[in-house]
Amino acid sequence: MIPNANKETKKRNPRLEDIKDTLRLLIKNKLALTGLSITSFYVFFAILDIVYPQYLGVGPGIVTTLQRFTGPHISAAAVPSPPTFSNGWYYYLGTTYYNIPLLPAMFAALYNDIWDSALIVVSGAIIGIFVGTFSAYYGKLVDEVVMRITDIFFSIPFLIFAIITVTVLSRVFYQDNISIPPLTIVALSLVVIWWPTYARLTRSITLSVKSQKFIEASTASGSSRIRNIVVHVIPNVLSPVFVQISLDIGNVILLFATLAFLPLTFLGITPLTPELGSMISTADPFLLGPGWYAAVIPALFLLIFTISINLFGDGLRDVLDPKLRR
Amino acid sequence: MELKYYIIRRLLVLIPTLLGLLLLTFIMLNALPQSYLIQQFIPQKVLSSAQRQADTQLAINTLGLNRPLPVQFLIYVNSIIHGNWGFMYPNASGGTSFYTGPVLAGIFEYFPVTLEIAIFAVIFSIILAIPLGTYIGSKPNSVSDQVGRVFSLSGYAMPTFFLALLLQLIASPYFPSYIYGQGYPKNVQYSFIQNGVSQPTHMLVFDALLNGHFSLALSAFGHLILPVIALSYGLLAGLLRFIRAGMVDASNQEYVKTARAKGVPEKQVLKKHVRKNALLPSITVFGLVFSSLLGGVVVIEEVYRINGLGRFGISTVSGGYIQFFGILGTTLFFGIVLVLANLIVDVLYALMDPRIRY
Numbered sequence: 308m309i310p311n312a313n314k315e316t317k318k319r320n321p322r323l324e325d326i327k328d329t330l331r332l333l334i335k336n337k338l339a340l341t342g343l344s345i346t347s348f349y350v351f352f353a354i355l356d357i358v359y360p361q362y363l364g365v366g367p368g369i370v371t372t373l374q375r376f377t378g379p380h381i382s383a384a385a386v387p388s389p390p391t392f393s394n395g396w397y398y399y400l401g402t403t404y405y406n407i408p409l410l411p412a413m414f415a416a417l418y419n420d421i422w423d424s425a426l427i428v429v430s431g432a433i434i435g436i437f438v439g440t441f442s443a444y445y446g447k448l449v450d451e452v453v454m455r456i457t458d459i460f461f462s463i464p465f466l467i468f469a470i471i472t473v474t475v476l477s478r479v480f481y482q483d484n485i486s487i488p489p490l491t492i493v494a495l496s497l498v499v500i501w502w503p504t505y506a507r508l509t510r511s512i513t514l515s516v517k518s519q520k521f522i523e524a525s526t527a528s529g530s531s532r533i534r535n536i537v538v539h540v541i542p543n544v545l546s547p548v549f550v551q552i553s554l555d556i557g558n559v560i561l562l563f564a565t566l567a568f569l570p571l572t573f574l575g576i577t578p579l580t581p582e583l584g585s586m587i588s589t590a591d592p593f594l595l596g597p598g599w600y601a602a603v604i605p606a607l608f609l610l611i612f613t614i615s616i617n618l619f620g621d622g623l624r625d626v627l628d629p630k631l632r633r
Numbered sequence: 634m635e636l637k638y639y640i641i642r643r644l645l646v647l648i649p650t651l652l653g654l655l656l657l658t659f660i661m662l663n664a665l666p667q668s669y670l671i672q673q674f675i676p677q678k679v680l681s682s683a684q685r686q687a688d689t690q691l692a693i694n695t696l697g698l699n700r701p702l703p704v705q706f707l708i709y710v711n712s713i714i715h716g717n718w719g720f721m722y723p724n725a726s727g728g729t730s731f732y733t734g735p736v737l738a739g740i741f742e743y744f745p746v747t748l749e750i751a752i753f754a755v756i757f758s759i760i761l762a763i764p765l766g767t768y769i770g771s772k773p774n775s776v777s778d779q780v781g782r783v784f785s786l787s788g789y790a791m792p793t794f795f796l797a798l799l800l801q802l803i804a805s806p807y808f809p810s811y812i813y814g815q816g817y818p819k820n821v822q823y824s825f826i827q828n829g830v831s832q833p834t835h836m837l838v839f840d841a842l843l844n845g846h847f848s849l850a851l852s853a854f855g856h857l858i859l860p861v862i863a864l865s866y867g868l869l870a871g872l873l874r875f876i877r878a879g880m881v882d883a884s885n886q887e888y889v890k891t892a893r894a895k896g897v898p899e900k901q902v903l904k905k906h907v908r909k910n911a912l913l914p915s916i917t918v919f920g921l922v923f924s925s926l927l928g929g930v931v932v933i934e935e936v937y938r939i940n941g942l943g944r945f946g947i948s949t950v951s952g953g954y955i956q957f958f959g960i961l962g963t964t965l966f967f968g969i970v971l972v973l974a975n976l977i978v979d980v981l982y983a984l985m986d987p988r989i990r991y
Binding site: 338455456458459461462467470471472474478482557565568569571572573584587588595599603606609610616617621 | 649650651653654657658661662664665666669782783786787789790791792793794795798799801802805812924925927928929931932935946947950951955960963964967968971972
């Protein structure tokens with residue numbers, strides 16, 4: 308009997324220590340911390356919309372149309388009115404077109420923008436991880452075919468391709484009498500064009516992981532290829548993918564808002580759709596008059612979010628990439 | 634291997650990529666019902682049902698719609714190679730259509746406008762980025778470096794449409810006639826016709842300069858200033874970041890230490906030893922950013938109402954009809970422009986850096 312055989316009281320957990328290390332470095336990085344705190348402020352309001360919808364004063368359920376903020380006062384001829392502090396927090400930033408109060412409308416739009424973008428990036432990353440790791444691990448013909456396909460996606464600007472995908476998807480759904488909210492169509496089409504980024508990223512990492520000793524050992528001990536990929540390769544791929552996700556969310560939100568901003572009439576995005584891009588686009592005619600803030604305030608709101616999430620992603624990359632670690 | 638063969642090989646690789654792009658778009662469009670395509674070939678006037686039937690049959694036969702999908706694709710590719718990129722038809726609803734006629738002619742009509750903006754944006758960002766990047770990169774971790782870092786981050790984070798709107802808002806009290814490319818090229822084009830200026834390039838500034846009409850060139854250029862600034866912001870941010878990183882990288886090299894040790898003045902060290910080596914890799918940033926530059930053009934043209942290839946592309950999907958040939962043609966053309974730009978960047982890099990041999 309070996310003494311203390313079952314006594315593993317102080318076993319070091321390298322993965323946990325690594326995470327602690329990362330967090331410590333991240334907190335030291337002032338810019339990244341600022342980005343993280345502003346981002347979490349935004350995300351907090353987006354989550355609040357699900358768990359406590361009443362804070363927007365609209366009763367249960369998620370806001371799907373901005374009409375709920377105006378009630379009977381909606382009017383297509385209304386012009387933006389300046390901020391007032393006497394009518395409650397709804398009117399702190401004034402109203403925009405249609406008599407819609409700007410502040411709750413922006414919070415309602417935040418829900419759509421953040422959740423749809425997160426959905427796009429995460430599902431794109433999942434598809435990309437599987438395609439990238441499997442194609443790199445299986446190699447040869449599979450790899451060649453998959454990489455040529457991703458080449459195609461990179462040979463055209465994302466925005467153009469997104470416009471085409473949105474067109475086709477919306478008309479196909481319309482043809483089949485499937486009614487889907489226009490923002491969901493935009494999100495779906497962005498997933499279609501976004502996965503190749505992750506496929507390329509994971510492929511390059513998988514190629515370097517594949518030739519290492521622990522994969523060889525695992526193969527020698529009888530693991531199948533699929534088990535090797537799922538158990539050994541994918542965990543190694545995750546950390547760069549997280550960095551890419553944090554850098555990408557800003558881009559995707561921009562692309563999302565841009566698609567809503569462009570006059571894609573067939574899509575059915577109305578002025579009452581809670582989305583920052585379409586709100587800015589609808590307030591555009593007031594830009595050169597006294598109501599200019601109706602277009603500028605939502606855009607600034609969006610800009611602050613994208614800057615902070617980029618700051619955070621930048622800091623995260625500095626911390627997670629050992630080459631850049633100072 | 635010689636550069637010549639490298640270029641030829643790259644050009645050959647481009648063909649399957651572009652064909653794949655075309656095939657992908659083709660398959661996607663194939664998901665739409667065929668009636669969308671066929672109705673474009675039937676005149677709007679009320680016809681007898683027999684005439685309608687005959688027209689439908691003619692369209693189906695010409696496009697090969699009753700044949701299998703691969704054959705349809707081959708028919709389309711064949712006509713593309715022969716220079717027939719299809720037609721764009723007037724709107725069904727009777728509304729004014731953006732463009733009606735052959736797709737290829739339309740692309741060549743609208744592309745120069747877009748190209749002009751892109752050329753000026755690239756020049757503008759290079760002129761600004763080199764001195765600024767050199768300054769920032771020579772003082773890493775100083776206050777100006779932090780400012781530059783936040784600036785280049787905001788370049789990535791800035792929605793293009795917001796910057797465009799903001800510039801309009803700022804410029805509107807001072808230059809009210811220049812805040813839109815409104816009427817551009819129309820207004821300016823009229824004065825071109827009045828003055829009898831020929832248009833060999835279809836880029837208004839260059840045309841006016843070629844004909845020696847400086848006032849016209851100035852007026853055309855004035856309409857371009859805001860779009861160019863809005864478009865070049867992202868490119869500028871990317872360039873600045875790359876040049877800064879290159880400067881920091883190069884100033885840690887041994888040859889810079891040697892230069893300093895042998896007593897070369899600091900200005901000379903920065904100019905001759907550090908900057909020259911820092912600028913080389915930043916050529917590659919064009920390959921990375923050009924895609925978003927082309928995407929940004931779409932938004933910029935929409936905000937400033939400039940009739941370029943971006944608006945052309947949007948008009949193919951948002952009119953009464955879906956312009957099948959318009960979509961396919963625009964996709965292919967954007968693809969060609971992007972891959973050729975990437976190729977040029979790679980070749981330039983190889984030409985400038987003699988260490989790189991393919």
